[in-house]
Every structure is written in C-alpha cells, then in structure tokens.
Amino acid sequence: MPAMTLDDFRALIADLPSADGAAMAGALSRNGQLTKPPGSLGRLEGVAIWLAGWQGSEKPRVLAPQVAIFAGNHGVVAQGVSAFPAEVTVQMVANFQHGGAAVNQLARVAGAAMTVTALELDRPTADFTAGDAMTADETAAALQAGWDAVLDSADLLVPGEMGIGNTTSAAAIAHALYGGTPEDWVGRGTGVDDQGLARKASAVARGVGRLGTRDPLGVLAGVGGREIAAMAGAILRARHLRIPVLLDGFIACSAAAVLQAANPQALDHCMAAHVSAEAAHGRLLTALRKEPLLNLGLRLGEGSGAALAINIVRAAAECHSGMATFAEAGVAGG
Template sequence: MMTFQSLAEIAALADTLPAVDEGARAAALARQNSLTKPPGSLGRLEDLAIFMAGWRGTDRPRIAKAQAVIFAGNHGVCAQGVNPYPQDVTKQMVANFEAGGASINQLCRVNGAELSVVALDLDHPTADFTQGPAMTEAETLDAMNRGAAAVDPTADVLILGEMGIGNSTIAAALASALFGATPADWVGPGTGSDDAGIRRKVAAIEAGLRLHGGKDAMTTLASLGGREQAAICGAVLAARAARIPVILDGFICTAAAATLYAAEPRLLDHCLVGHASAEPGHRRLLAAIGKTAVVEFDMRLGEGSGAALALGILRAALECHNGMATFGEAGVSEA
C-alpha cells in the first residue's frame, strides 16, 4: 500500500510513478483508425478509449471493476458563517450515502460502479484557517494515507467525490492561493449561499490568504484544505501507482487534485474531469490545469455525481473501441 511520510516528497513522485504506456496508446490509435468509420468521427469517444489504453497498458482496455469513493470531512472555517447549513449535515449525508438514498448511489448503480464512503473525523473539524493552519503536516499526511488506503488496486477506473459542509469555500481558497486571481473570482453559491453568504466566503478566504499565501502547493493544502481534500490527493496518487485512471468530479474535487498539479503537473496526467460544474470557478480551474470536462450538464451537486455520469460515457467509448469491426473484418473497402 502506498504511504506518504512527508509533504516535501510529493512533487518528486512524478519521477517514479508509472507513466503512460506509449506502445499501448499507439496500438489503440491504430485500432481506432482501422475501425469501420472515418478516422476521428467519434470525436472524444476515440480520445477516451486511447487514454484508457495508455494508462491500463493494453490496446483493448475494459472496465471490469469501476470503484467510486466519496471522502467526507468537516471544516473549522464554517465558524465564519460561510455556509447556510450546519455541519451535522455532513454526517447525515454520509448516512444517506450508506443507505443508498443519494444521487450518487443511483448514478453508480446504473453506470456499474462500486461505491464506498470514507468519513474523516467528522466530529473533529479542521481548524479555522482564518486563525491558523487548517491542518498540521501530520494531519494532512494521515488523511492522504487514508485516501490512498481506500483505493482498490484491482479497479480499472476510480471515481472520486466528496462531501463536506463548507468545502466550496475550501476549494475557492485553494484555487486562489495556487492559481491566482482574487477570491471573488473563484467563489460561488455552493450549497445555496445568498449574496451576504458569498461576501462572508470571500472575506474568510481573503483572511486565509493573508495568513497562508505564498506557500508551496502541499503546504497550502495543509494550511487551507480539509481532510477530504487531502484524502483525494492520496487516492489520486495511489491510483497512479496502480496505473488506474481517475475520474475527478466537479469544482471541489478538482481543486483538491489541482494541489498535486501545482506541485508537479505530471501528477494529474492519468486524471479525467467528469463534468464542468456550474460553480463559477470550475471552468477557470479547468483552464488553469489544462483539462476539458467529459460532459457539461450544469450540475453542481458534488458527491461524485458528475464523475459517475461520465463513467457511462467512458464505458460507451470502450464498447465502440472494442466491439466495432475493422474494415478488414467487415469486408468494407477503405477509401
């Protein structure tokens, strides 16, 4: 099992973790160009199949097991009035996930993913980042290691999501600290903040940046992030070690993983972004990390819902890639 001993070691992992298998990728591209269709006519479905081939190390990749994990955490910055809901809702939603009653349960069921939920010390929120660092290095590493431990090394693809009252503020704080622009450029309504709530979010992030701005990426994660953000980073890295492609969810999940991108861009090479969230900061963040979402459905629920929806598209891409006949097999003349 992959474990992390120091935040300072994270960026250097890009030199030792597996890279894309260029041979498998080239073979998948050659297959795509031999299938009974004009080359490129299936658009991004072709790109997704080739992406999967490169990371799974085979020209005919399949998804026998899709794993979905939701990480849940609570945040001390909620003391600043950044969310209209109490933090008890995080625990209540975890129970709803476990009972099968949430949107993510239905999307995982219909798209063939095995869902698990990892609750991260919900009775002990992180510290309020307007007053000091949200987490110590030890707390950050513990959450990262718990995230890594949640990854099934036999999975063919990993879907990541999150739950945590206040974590849209965390996402905006991380994005602003790591990629610039003002907090107001990143902040959105989250779970339904009104104008006054959005102003409180902006003020809290501005205070956090005054205390914690200018730090390296992983120290920024500890200073401004939460346990679920750190766990997502750990899971992303553990998946890379096992050559498992990752589908990230919306703004909050992407902002967590973008910490790794800020540390070393290659660390997200095996990641797709499932959807473009309606949260206003997400498209700005996708541009910053050079990713294009698989779908755009104006969703902003979180909890992995957009990533689970994208899994259906990914499965469709592989069905076409593996199931279509080549020109030679079908007896169809090539132009």
C-alpha cells in the first residue's frame, strides 16, 4: 500500500463501518431461545451478541485470534521517568520473538497467532518535554505499521505493546485529551519510586503544556510513541475489516483514546479486556465508557491481559453458538 498521510488517517477515522444490525438481532433472538434461564450467563451473553455484530453472524466463533505486539522507544526516558533503561525494549522484542515472554504463553493457550513489529528501536522518539515526539510523517508511518500488521484472516484482535517510558506517553495523551492534573494520570509503570513518579508528572505537565490546541492525531504526534500510534492504526484497521478488538491496559487504551477523541463511535468494535493495577487505567476506562471483563491486578502490558481474555470471549461465543435451543433439545419452557 502507498504511504498514507495523517489526513488519510483522519478520513479513515471519520468514515467507519458499523456493526451488522441484522446479525445482532438474530443473535439476540437466538439468545432468548437457548436452553438456560434468561440472563443466566451474565455478561457472556452480551459479549456473544457484540461479537455477532462485528463478525456478521448470529452464531459467532473465535477461531483465528491475533495478538499483535508493537515496540518503540521513547526519548522522554531522558527525564528519568522509568526504572529500566531503553535497551530493555530491544531485549524484550528478542524475548517475544523467541517465545519467552508471558504474552507468548497466553497467546499459545488462546490459540492465537502472535506477530511482533519493532518500530525503529534504534531511533527513539524525541523527548516530548522539549518538542514533538514525532513529526506528522513519522506518526503516519507508525499508524500505517499498525494498519499493515493486522491479519485479514483474524476474527479477534489483541493489540499489545513494549516500550520503556511508554506509560509516561500514555499519561500525557490522557491528560491532553481529558484534562485533570498530570498526577491524575501518572502511575508507577515499571516500578519507579516517589521521585520517579514526580519526574513523570513533571514531564507530562511540560509536554502537554507546550502542545497548545491540537486535534487527537496532533496530540498523538506531540506526546505519543511509535508503538502507541501503531496500536491505534491496528485498531482502526480492525474496524475497517469489522474485526472485534480486545483492549489491554493503560497504554493500549491511550491509543484507543486517540481514535475515540476523533470519532465518538470509533471504539464500538472494542471491548475492555481488563482493568490493570496501573493507577489511571480505571479512570481511562471510565472516559472511554468501557467496562472491563477482568480485574486480576495485572500490570505487565504486552497485551497480556487482553490475550488472557481471548478465552473468555471464545467461551461466550461457544456457549451462544453451540448450545441447543429449547426446540432443538426438546426441552419444555422455550
């Protein structure tokens, strides 16, 4: 595909396909006829109907999930915002590629294809306290990397990330889009101490303070990261392919927030997989109007919480699509 510009992405965000209303209606009708008391499967019932709308089938199934990991490095680490050096990003990418990370195990258990896209790890973004993290062209290239990484064959997508310093970028994006104070959005990330937390808040304040008025993609360029932009591009591509998406933690949700800020319907195909232990993730989910499926105290990133939730979504689909109706089972009460 030819290189796309930020204006191309703005147009793609503005013109989004919708869920299949007929498939959702059919799934809702089927749900009312299954051999169970009404509502007895709780949220699984809603998950199955949501999945039906995006898969375009009243009997949805999860047979080919994809976990797409994106990695980038951040110039803002020069401000002392992380407990780990940037070299860890490169090392963890190698770990992903050799199957040694937690998300590899979770993807394997879920039967998911896992792809890893490293984004110019030898060239970190600029330190956003002094200037924009990325140029418009760099932002568009990262968005396109995410767009291109989505498998056409996928029937459920989990975007994940790796990037030392990226909780600071995520906090800056959230602060720029939703306001509040920097302290509302910063957390300990990889485990910074109190002084590190203060440095993060200061970096976020300075970065957002120099942004001025910008559209959401301008905010992404100003304080974001390549892997965050790539996740946004992947989520957007999934929408255009009508592939449902499970959102992971704070960083993945900051990527999603950029899309929702640009178009309030942009995340209709997304479900929050979990709420993490990162301090501001719950606040961000509230802003996104998403209720998490799981709350297990996870704070690893990598797409790990969303990869774990794949089997929850698969179970919802299997119950809905494989269970007999009262008529099929010859059970009275339907």
